[in-house]
Amino acid sequence: MQDNILVIGACGQLGTELVEALRNIYGDAHVIASDVRQSPDEVFKQGPFELLDIMDKQALETVLQKHKPTQVYHLAALLSATAEAKPKLGWSLNMDGLFHVLDAAVDFKIGKVYWPSSIAVFGPHTPMNHTPQNCVMDPNTIYGISKLAGERYCEYYFNKRGVDVRSLRYPGLIGYKSAPGGGTTDYAVSIYHDALTTGEHSCFLGPDTELPMLYMPDALKATLDIMHAPADQIKIRSSYNLAGMSFDPKAITASIQKFIPDFKTTYAPDHRQAIADSWPNSIDDSEARADWGWQPAYDLDAMTKDMLMNLAPRYGKSLSL
Ligand code: SER
Numbered sequence: 001m002q003d004n005i006l007v008i009g010a011c012g013q014l015g016t017e018l019v020e021a022l023r024n025i026y027g028d029a030h031v032i033a034s035d036v037r038q039s040p041d042e043v044f045k046q047g048p049f050e051l052l053d054i055m056d057k058q059a060l061e062t063v064l065q066k067h068k069p070t071q072v073y074h075l076a077a078l079l080s081a082t083a084e085a086k087p088k089l090g091w092s093l094n095m096d097g098l099f100h101v102l103d104a105a106v107d108f109k110i111g112k113v114y115w116p117s118s119i120a121v122f123g124p125h126t127p128m129n130h131t132p133q134n135c136v137m138d139p140n141t142i143y144g145i146s147k148l149a150g151e152r153y154c155e156y157y158f159n160k161r162g163v164d165v166r167s168l169r170y171p172g173l174i175g176y177k178s179a180p181g182g183g184t185t186d187y188a189v190s191i192y193h194d195a196l197t198t199g200e201h202s203c204f205l206g207p208d209t210e211l212p213m214l215y216m217p218d219a220l221k222a223t224l225d226i227m228h229a230p231a232d233q234i235k236i237r238s239s240y241n242l243a244g245m246s247f248d249p250k251a252i253t254a255s256i257q258k259f260i261p262d263f264k265t266t267y268a269p270d271h272r273q274a275i276a277d278s279w280p281n282s283i284d285d286s287e288a289r290a291d292w293g294w295q296p297a298y299d300l301d302a303m304t305k306d307m308l309m310n311l312a313p314r315y316g317k318s319l320s321l
Contacts, residue, residue, distance in 0.1 A: 003111075006032045006069035008054055008101065009076030011039035014116070014170075014219065016178035018073060019043050021220050032067045035076070041178070054097035057104075064108045071227070073114040074101040080120055080143040080275050082182030087142045094146035098153060105163045113165040114227055117151050117239035119212055120144035121169060124278050131280040133241045133287050140278050151238040158237035166226050167239035171246075171283060174303060175216030176310045184275045185211055188252055192307045195256045195263045196315045206269045207250040210281040214244035215298040215306070222294055229292040236287060243283040244296040245303070255304040259319055 003026055010019050010033035020043045022031045028047035036053045038044070050063050054076045076097050083090025098115060105113050122131055123138035139145050147169075157163040172185020180186040187203050188211075194201040214222075222242055226234065247255075253265040288294035298306070305321050312319050 001070065002030060003071055004030050004032065004067055004069045005071045005073065006034060006063065006067060007073045007075065008034050008052065008097075009074065010049075011035040011037060011041070011044070012075055013175065013178045013180040014173060015073075015075045016041055016043060017175060017216055017220060018075070018223065019047075021224065022073075023047055025224070032063070032069065034063060054100060055093060057100045060100050060104055061108075064104055064110075068108075070111040071114070072101060072105065072110050072112075074098065075116060077116075077146075078143065079180075079182040080141050080184045081272055083143040083146070084141055084271070084275070090142040091146055094143070095149065098150050102153065102157045102161075102163055102165070105157070105165070106161050111164065112227060113163060114223065115150065115154060115165060115167050117147045117167050117169045118144070119169055119171050119279050119283065121148040121151060121239070122278075122280050126280060128281045130282055130284040131241070132284050133236065141275055144278075155238040164231055165237065166234055168222055168226060168242045168288075169239045169283075170219060170242060171212035171214045171244060173214055173216060173219050174307070175219075176307050177216070184272045184279075185213060187249065188213055191249075191252060191256065191265070192304075192311055195260050196308065196311055196317050199260070199263055201253075201263075201265045203249045203265050203267050204270045204272050205249055205267075205276050206273060207265075207267055208248050209273065209276045210246055210248040211276055211279060212243055212246050212281070212283045214242065214296065215303040218244050218296040218298055221297075222288070225294065226288075226292055233292045235291050240288045240291075240294075241283050241285045242288055242294065243285040244298060245300050246282040247300050251300065252304070255300050256308070258301065259304065259308050259321055
């Protein structure tokens with residue numbers, strides 16, 4: 001049977017790239033992008049697009065009746081810093097959106113559901129280094145609390161309602177094709193743009209704030225790999241730990257300076273410092289590696305080179321990389 005895939009929250013940082021990757025695999029007509037807003041990005045002109053507010057259950061059901069998707073990727077969420085600024089909206093969007101999708105998966109017999117979790121499920125009492133899959137989880141942000149509750153709901157719907165739901169705890173995602181919005185890890189995206197424009201980055205985290213990160217091509221690969229793996233290989237139905245690399249603002253600055261020696265970072269930590277401090281430094285993802293063969297390709301310098309190479313022409317720069 002030909003798969004039809006619905007991507008909810010398609011115009012975000014991950015969705016934009018995932019829609020492109022899915023259209024390359026399944027064909028433009030079989031990947032339905034949806035979001036509360038229309039994006040000018042070219043990829044959305046190449047196949048079906050539905051305006052959809054995930055808080056509106058009826059509207060979701062109308063889209064499901066129309067396109068009869070066999071898989072749903074539900075990416076719509078408020079990220080950490082935005083959800084702290086708008087806690088009620090953060091909680092209701094992140095939770096109600098997931099309830100609507102999981103209930104619809106039962107009612108419409110959707111074959112597979114993908115829902116992203118995050119390193120934000122961990123908290124101040126979590127072991128900070130090589131954080132294991134199962135450990136103390138005491139998130140203290142609305143975003144983290146919603147993701148941890150969401151993980152429990154996913155596992156519950158798998159066990160009790162038979163929904164084949166799969167999930168990854170993403171580290172900070174870094175890519176050049178689409179802009180991030182509202183995350184604590186997002187300095188690691190803007191720093192590359194600053195390096196190619198002003199030559200200076202003012203960092204909202206301190207120099208030694210180490211966080212787990214992942215380059216977008218690896219994030220896409222992990223997402224597609226877990227969705228394509230046979231169901232019996234997916235042994236964790238809450239969400240898998242996932243790691244690529246870990247670095248602090250000092251280290252990413254040094255990595256950029258290998259290519260742009262005059263680049264400078266200054267430090268002006270703000271309210272996001274406390275969020276970052278409550279998250280792990282590094283993640284143990286051995287279960288993802290063992291169960292469905294996860295293996296990242298990019299380290300910090302390989303990512304820096306690829307980011308700068310792809311962003312430089314946008315700013316009329318040529319770098320010898
Ligand atoms: N990148 C996210 C954030 O910073 C973490 O999942 O909010």
